[in-house]
Amino acid sequence: MSRNAMEDVWRDVWNLTRGLERAESTDVLLACFFSNLPRGGIVVLIVGLNSSPNQDGLTASVLKQVLAGAEAAGAETVLVHMKERTLEACRQCDNGWGQCRQEHTCVIEDDFQALREQLHAADALVFANPVYFGELSEVAKTFLDRLRRCEAFEEGPLTGNLFLGIAAAGGSGGGIVSCQQVLERYCQHMRMKLFDMIPVTRLTREYKLESAYLAGAALAKALAASSPSPTG
Numbered sequence: 001m002s003r004n005a006m007e008d009v010w011r012d013v014w015n016l017t018r019g020l021e022r023a024e025s026t027d028v029l030l031a032c033f034f035s036n037l038p039r040g041g042i043v044v045l046i047v048g049l050n051s052s053p054n055q056d057g058l059t060a061s062v063l064k065q066v067l068a069g070a071e072a073a074g075a076e077t078v079l080v081h082m083k084e085r086t087l088e089a090c091r092q093c094d095n096g097w098g099q100c101r102q103e104h105t106c107v108i109e110d111d112f113q114a115l116r117e118q119l120h121a122a123d124a125l126v127f128a129n130p131v132y133f134g135e136l137s138e139v140a141k142t143f144l145d146r147l148r149r150c151e152a153f154e155e156g157p158l159t160g161n162l163f164l165g166i167a168a169a170g171g172s173g174g175g176i177v178s179c180q181q182v183l184e185r186y187c188q189h190m191r192m193k194l195f196d197m198i199p200v201t202r203l204t205r206e207y208k209l210e211s212a213y214l215a216g217a218a219l220a221k222a223l224a225a226s227s228p229s230p231t232g
């Protein structure tokens with residue numbers, strides 16, 4: 001059965017039995033489902049998060065190229081536009097530490113947990129960020145702050161996963177380096193392995209799109225090479 005046919009069946013079964021209407025919920029399930037496929041195939045799953053409000057802007061276009069390159073190299077990919085998710089800022093529970101430190105979960109009931117599970121099911125994260133004031137976008141910071149609190153204190157599903165950051169500075173290009181530093185620090189705190197960082201400005205867009213495609217293919221190949229063989 002083809003992947004598309006399997007996806008259709010999986011969606012139908014889930015929607016019929018549980019009555020779920022939100023596409024993102026089935027996306028999470030699909031991510032979990034395909035992440036469990038044997039690697040002999042070789043199926044690796046890469047999640048791309050777009051933290052720009054623009055779905056077709058500079059940030060998203062570089063991200064899409066990375067994912068296209070990864071797919072061409074055999075990876076499965078999922079693209080999430082974070083603007084479509086409901087993500088509250090951290091409440092800094094108690095005196096600054098809440099259950100995130102001991103229980104590694106967040107008290108806020110929004111789309112954070114589903115997105116986190118989507119990352120857990122993946123082999124790599126491509127995080128695309130528009131440079132705002134030399135830093136992360138607001139939705140990026142909101143999500144990464146809460147993720148860091150839940151993930152930083154013990155090894156977990158993200159430990160050792162590859163991370164590819166994209167910093168798109170579409171204005172003057174200023175602040176692109178500080179933004180990458182922030183992304184690098186988050187990657188370290190979340191115990192992920194930095195695979196690459198792609199800075200892009202309006203002036204470098206064309207050739208960065210080409211290199212983004214190559215980076216995606218290289219990421220998929222690196223994941224496949226590090227996956228266990230079918231015979232173990």
Ligand SMILES: Cc1cc2nc3c(=O)[nH]c(=O)nc-3n(C[C@H](O)[C@H](O)[C@H](O)COP(=O)(O)O)c2cc1C
Pocket residue numbers: 052053054056057058059060130131132133134135168169170171172173174175176
């Ligand atoms: C609030 C805000 C702050 C920004 N700060 C910077 C900046 O520090 N440096 C820069 O080069 N561009 C800056 N820009 C421009 C964004 O980087 C640019 O809009 C973004 O890269 C375009 O990505 P998009 O097409 O995905 O929206 C800023 C834009 C906004 C909205």
